[in-house]
Amino acid sequence: MRFQVLDIIFNPPHPVTGEEVAPSDRLNRVVELAVLAEELGIDSFSVGERHAGPVLSSAPTVVLGAIAQATDRILLSTGVTVLSLLDPIRVAEDFGTIDQLSRGRLEIVIGKGNEVLQYPLLGLDIAKQYEYLTENYELLKLLISEENVKWVGTHRPSLEDATTLPRPYDGPFRIWHGSATSFQAVELAAKWGDPIVTANAFQPRENYKVLIDHYREQYxxxxxxxxKAYVGSGSGGLFLADTTEQAIEEFRPIYEGAVAQADKRKHDPKAVGKSTSFRTIEEAVDRGPALVGSSERVAEKIIDYHQSYGHDFQSVSVNHVLDFEQQKDTLRRFAEEVIPLVKAELSTTLWTSADKDRAKGFTAVD
Structure with a gap:
């Protein structure tokens, strides 16, 4: 099993105290946490992307550029690059730049995004989100693989003799596909032979497992x-304490306050995956993907979910409203206490020397 830290860079007020973190502090903490993740031997650090709501990840490539300069080894990723919204030319240019700055430490995860307000904000039709995703992905794949590209599509002007610069560091970087609610994303990944990352955040595991199973069948x-049909998995947040009971009680006000904040968005009840299915912290811990508990219990839960998903890497997110020292302590504890327990039970070829498609500059030990 491999491990990743994901930060979507949410920045709403604290759900209990109302305290707000200055954007400059929040963004610099992302870079500092990535440096710590590298020091702790965690394999990958991923930055999200959203363009609406109380989120600071509207320019993820800028953040990844800062992380590339502050680190030497850790794999850089995204979670997700909202490719439905973006011009593939700019995506190829931006990520080619990051791949060069990091000397080949880049792999990205693409998707249509989980924020409905992004589409009207950027003047796009949300009803066509999967059309945009498919066309933009196929063009991006072409642009990072070839030069002098000739291309004709539906949703953007045609291209003639197009070459994006800078080129990727050492051949095209690997593209993963984010999977949360629909068959379209996993079918696109399967068609092209790409790996997937299941969101595993808001819904019962069965909802995600059916998509993973369909992906493997189609692959x-x-x-x-x-x-090469690698699968990554997200989680419903990370919080550790000496006992699971202690972790639940300490994290309860933050979790249930965040649920109340989400309720204010008034998502359509039929919009699956927009808000959590687990209303209380007990539900999230007992039946959901929240990694809240003792180190031993969290390790057991990752292993248990692996029995359903067969995933190769586990992504975790440390809640941004925790005191920053507590965030760092949580990540240290996860690296020192949870990861060894999981690795003793689960192995993978992902990001090892046997994985010929891994980022060429990534130097993790097998």
Missing amino acids: LAYGHDPS
Whole structure:
């Protein structure tokens, strides 16, 4: 099993105290946490992207550029690059730059995003989000793989003899597909032989498992090598204490306050995956993907979910409203106490020397 830290850079007021973190502090903490993750031997650090709501990840490539300069080893990623909203030319240019700055430490995760307000904000039709995603992905794949590209599509002007610069560091960087609520994303990944990352955040595990199973079935149907059908998994947040009971009680006001904040958005009840299915902290811990508990209990939960998903890397997010020293302590404890327990039970070829598609500049020990 491999491990990743994901920060979508949410920045709403504290759900209990109302305290706000200055954007400059919040953004600099992301870079500092990435440096710490590298020091702790965690494999990957991922930055989200959103363009609406109380979130500071509207320019993830800028943040990743800062992290690239502050680190030397850790793999850089995204969670997710909202490719439905973006011009593939600019995406190829921006991520080619990060791949060069990091000397080949980049892999990205693409998707259509989980924020409905992004589409009207950027003048796009949300009803066409999967059309945009498919076309933009296929063009991006072409642009990072070839030069002098000739291309004709539906949603942007045609291209003639187009070459994006800078080129990727050492061949095209790997693209993963984010999977949360629909079959379209996993079918696109399976068609092209790419890996996927299941959101595993708001819904019961069965809702995610059906998409993972469908991905693997389609991956084989398209004739791809099953050893490359890697799967990553998100989680419903991370909080550790000496006992699971202590962790639940300490995290309760933050979790349930965040649920109340989300309720104010008044999402359509039929919009699956926009808000959590687990209303209380007990539900989130007992039946949901929240990694809240003792180190031993959290390790057991990751291993238990692996029985359902067969995933190769686990992504975790430390809640941004915690005191920053507590955030760092939580990450240290996860690296020192949880990761060894999981690695003793689960192995993968992902990001090892056997993984020929891994980022060329990534130097994790097998």
